[in-house]
Amino acid sequence: MLVPVHIILSAILSLILVPIFGxxxxxxxxGGVLIDVDHYLEYAVxxxxxxxxxxxxxxxxxxxxxxxLGRPIRINVLHIFHTLEFLIIFxxxxxxxxxxxxxxxxxxxxxxxxxxxxIKRKALKSRAHSFxxxxxx
Amino acid sequence: MSLKHTxxxxxxxxxxxxxxxxxxxxxxxDKLEFNITLLTNYFLILGILLYIIAGVILIxxxxxxxxxxxxxVYATNYIWVSxxxxxxxxxxxxxxKWIGIxxxxxxxxxxxxxxx
Numbered sequence: 001m002l003v004p005v006h007i008i009l010s011a012i013l014s015l016i017l018v019p020i021f022g023x024x025x026x027x028x029x030x031g032g033v034l035i036d037v038d039h040y041l042e043y044a045v046x047x048x049x050x051x052x053x054x055x056x057x058x059x060x061x062x063x064x065x066x067x068x069l070g071r072p073i074r075i076n077v078l079h080i081f082h083t084l085e086f087l088i089i090f091x092x093x094x095x096x097x098x099x100x101x102x103x104x105x106x107x108x109x110x111x112x113x114x115x116x117x118x119i120k121r122k123a124l125k126s127r128a129h130s131f132x133x134x135x136x137x
Numbered sequence: 138m139s140l141k142h143t144x145x146x147x148x149x150x151x152x153x154x155x156x157x158x159x160x161x162x163x164x165x166x167d168k169l170e171f172n173i174t175l176l177t178n179y180f181l182i183l184g185i186l187l188y189i190i191a192g193v194i195l196i197x198x199x200x201x202x203x204x205x206x207x208x209x210v211y212a213t214n215y216i217w218v219s220x221x222x223x224x225x226x227x228x229x230x231x232x233x234k235w236i237g238i239x240x241x242x243x244x245x246x247x248x249x250x251x252x253x
Contacts, residue, residue, distance in 0.1 A: 021142070095197060115157050119157070124183065
């Protein structure tokens with residue numbers, strides 16, 4: 001799912017939850033948005049280029065192309081913060097910190113949206129869901 | 138910051154993950170063969186992993202809230218599965234199914250009110 005859509009939806013969820021969590025609601029927004037930093041990291045490592053604008057443009061190009069062709073352009077791409085291992089570490093940490101547990105809500109919201117999007121577009125294999133699985137391939 | 142609400146939200150996400158797990162089971166079953174390909178059935182494997190994640194999220198939720206408060210929210214699972222069946226599997230929803238889902242929503246709401 002596109003980053004701007006995540007920003008908008010995370011902001012909406014965050015605003016809805018302000019009466020419950022107060023200022024901590026911002027953590028839900030941060031969790032839901034900052035997880036996508038790994039898209040930039042993947043671009044930076046692959047292309048050895050730190051340009052955020054180029055990374056965004058390339059992502060948009062892949063997105064448009066995959067929509068046009070009706071299938072993912074790339075397979076088994078590693079987005080490290082979207083992997084099972086990262087989620088497990090975050091879930092374990094949330095046992096010890098209330099702050100992290102609220103961040104986790106934002107991250108889970110993001111992953112649920114992505115899952116729905118990937119299943120709907122029949123593109124589940126476009127992403128590596130496990131770091132260990134990615135290393136083996 | 139309310140711990141009870143954190144717990145309830147986490148349970149909602151736990152149900153979402155388990156619903157996606159069930160959806161993937163359904164997608165995986167279409168390609169199910171009882172031979173070595175079972176080990177490479179991507180949908181089934183991912184579905185099982187989502188179920189495990191859902192279980193862990195539920196455990197975290199139970200750390201923050203009481204079982205009697207948190208568990209009724211688990212019934213929202215039925216809502217997500219119905220919606221996913223409708224939008225992704227393109228299954229047909231009858232009026233009775235919608236009435237059933239509405240009953241769950243009302244029931245969970247009543248349980249929430251009765252806890253206050």
